[in-house]
Amino acid sequence: MALKIGNIKLKNRLFLAPMVEVTDCAYRLLCRSEGAAMAYTEMIYVDAILHENSRTQGLMKIAGKKDRPVGLQVTGNNLSEFTKFSKLKILEDYDLIDINCGCPSSRIVGNEAGSYLLRTPDKIGDMIKVLKDTGRIVTAKIRLGFKNNNVLQVSKVVEKAGADLLTIHARTADQKYTDAPDWNWISKVKREIGIPVVGNGGIVSGESASKMLDICDGAMVASAAIGNPFIFREILRYLKTGKENEITKKDRIDGFSEYVKLAEKNEVFEMSRVKYIGSNFFKSFEGASQARVNLMKCKSIKDVKEMLNSL
Numbered sequence: 001m002a003l004k005i006g007n008i009k010l011k012n013r014l015f016l017a018p019m020v021e022v023t024d025c026a027y028r029l030l031c032r033s034e035g036a037a038m039a040y041t042e043m044i045y046v047d048a049i050l051h052e053n054s055r056t057q058g059l060m061k062i063a064g065k066k067d068r069p070v071g072l073q074v075t076g077n078n079l080s081e082f083t084k085f086s087k088l089k090i091l092e093d094y095d096l097i098d099i100n101c102g103c104p105s106s107r108i109v110g111n112e113a114g115s116y117l118l119r120t121p122d123k124i125g126d127m128i129k130v131l132k133d134t135g136r137i138v139t140a141k142i143r144l145g146f147k148n149n150n151v152l153q154v155s156k157v158v159e160k161a162g163a164d165l166l167t168i169h170a171r172t173a174d175q176k177y178t179d180a181p182d183w184n185w186i187s188k189v190k191r192e193i194g195i196p197v198v199g200n201g202g203i204v205s206g207e208s209a210s211k212m213l214d215i216c217d218g219a220m221v222a223s224a225a226i227g228n229p230f231i232f233r234e235i236l237r238y239l240k241t242g243k244e245n246e247i248t249k250k251d252r253i254d255g256f257s258e259y260v261k262l263a264e265k266n267e268v269f270e271m272s273r274v275k276y277i278g279s280n281f282f283k284s285f286e287g288a289s290q291a292r293v294n295l296m297k298c299k300s301i302k303d304v305k306e307m308l309n310s311l
């Protein structure tokens with residue numbers, strides 16, 4: 001069954017989640033080449049975009065036609081800023097705008113953005129309407145609420161405001177990232193609203209992705225894709241054959257080398273990010289822990305390339 005977001009037709013139903021410090025344009029390209037149909041920038045503050053600082057511009061970068069369809073994920077707390085933002089010409093560069101209503105970090109919640117927005121569903125609705133009024137395709141990514149789960153209420157507000165798709169990370173904001181997600185809520189929302197619902201939280205394999213796709217329209221993978229873009233290929237294989245292959249040492253080293261190449265080519269190479277992503281590739285093979293130690297010692301892109309050649 002094909003999935004459409006507004007007029008965007010996706011090649012399959014697999015989504016790479018927005019992730020701070022991970023989903024730059026190079027990482028998105030890598031996951032797309034392994035099969036991810038849809039991907040997003042990391043979450044960016046609307047006011048940072050309005051202030052046009054150079055780091056923000058790097059985070060917003062798109063790597064050409066291959067990096068499509070792409071969503072710009074934003075958060076904020078202020079409707080008049082959203083109104084200014086909605087009129088920026090740069091929004092035309094993205095296929096859709098996704099509003100983050102799920103980030104639980106205390107810095108973001110303290111600014112009344114991210115998951116704090118779940119406390120004020122009408123504000124989420126107003127943010128969606130402001131963007132819809134300028135003709136954009138708009139989606140929202142939410143959690144189940146705080147201690148008081150209000151996911152059904154928020155989902156209905158999101159739909160009524162005109163959003164084109166809703167993503168649900170099936171944990172409450174208080175649960176952060178550790179507790180088991182409760183997918184029953186994804187099924188309940190799916191029965192209550194008419195727009196496409198993408199499920200997120202705890203997809204780690206072909207089998208779990210397949211179960212998610214049984215209950216809703218799309219499956220979004222986050223942590224299991226860090227250092228493992230191959231998960232998309234393996235999910236697609238599982239959906240076709242009921243089997244997944246082992247990821248080999250060669251896959252992991254080649255995958256990280258490709259990331260480094262893409263990051264350099266697209267001018268998004270950042271040492272701290274490369275070390276974080278690389279240390280996630282260097283897992284589950286003999287010599288992986290030494291490779292991580294060597295990567296941490298690197299000071300430049302040249303060092304990283306040399307250490308890769310030595311593997």
Ligand SMILES: Cc1cc2nc3c(=O)[nH]c(=O)nc-3n(C[C@H](O)[C@H](O)[C@H](O)COP(=O)(O)O)c2cc1C
Pocket residue numbers: 017018019020021022041042043073100102103141169177200201202203220221222223224
């Ligand atoms: C390193 C990291 C960064 C994240 N950054 C974002 C972000 O920028 N925007 C967002 O909506 N969610 C972000 N998340 C949450 C994920 O998108 C996802 O909702 C969550 O990790 C649950 O999915 P999972 O169980 O597949 O990891 C982040 C998660 C991780 C692990």
